[in-house]
Amino acid sequence: MPSFDIVSQVDMQTLDNAVNVAKKEIENRFDFKGTHTSIELNKKDMAINLEVESDMKLKQVEDVLLTKAMRQGLEANCFDLTKDFSASGKYIRKAIPIKNGLDRDAAKKIVKLIKDSGLKVQVAIMDDTIRVTGKKIDDLQDVIQLCKTSNLDMPLQYQNMKA
Numbered sequence: 001m002p003s004f005d006i007v008s009q010v011d012m013q014t015l016d017n018a019v020n021v022a023k024k025e026i027e028n029r030f031d032f033k034g035t036h037t038s039i040e041l042n043k044k045d046m047a048i049n050l051e052v053e054s055d056m057k058l059k060q061v062e063d064v065l066l067t068k069a070m071r072q073g074l075e076a077n078c079f080d081l082t083k084d085f086s087a088s089g090k091y092i093r094k095a096i097p098i099k100n101g102l103d104r105d106a107a108k109k110i111v112k113l114i115k116d117s118g119l120k121v122q123v124a125i126m127d128d129t130i131r132v133t134g135k136k137i138d139d140l141q142d143v144i145q146l147c148k149t150s151n152l153d154m155p156l157q158y159q160n161m162k163a
Helices: 012-028 053-072 104-116 137-149
Strands: 002-008 038-042 048-050 084-088 091-097 121-128 129-134 157-162
Touching: 002 137, 012 038, 012 053, 053 121, 091 137, 104 121, 104 129, 104 137, 121 137, 129 137, 137 157
Parallel strands: none
Antiparallel strands: 002 129, 002 157, 038 048, 048 091, 084 091, 121 129
């Protein structure tokens, strides 16, 4: 039976490249000359740590980071920008967590979406992967289209398509 997997993973090398390109751009920008600006990728905690002098600079750094990440092929919603910054001393710090892997609630939401659509497929949650099987490949392609058009607010990839 044809099947495929729905996953939510961020390629760490691509993310690292995006962070390095953003660092380079900020070093070369005129409005950041002579200011303290730090962008660090914490691979262990899956977060990007920012440290700047003002709130306005923080917004600019976030914008540059998102732009460079999207140019590298990462989706913008893999960054959790909802966290607030913390100010201590003369610097503002912010940790931007990276959404990597499907948690239980997100997986259940996707399964419910697929089952409510009425498509003739079977859906199973396997750790942080959702396996979708069906009799026809067209049904599987309809599931992929359904997931892409629904506003799920998470980056999804479709792997292991087997006919």
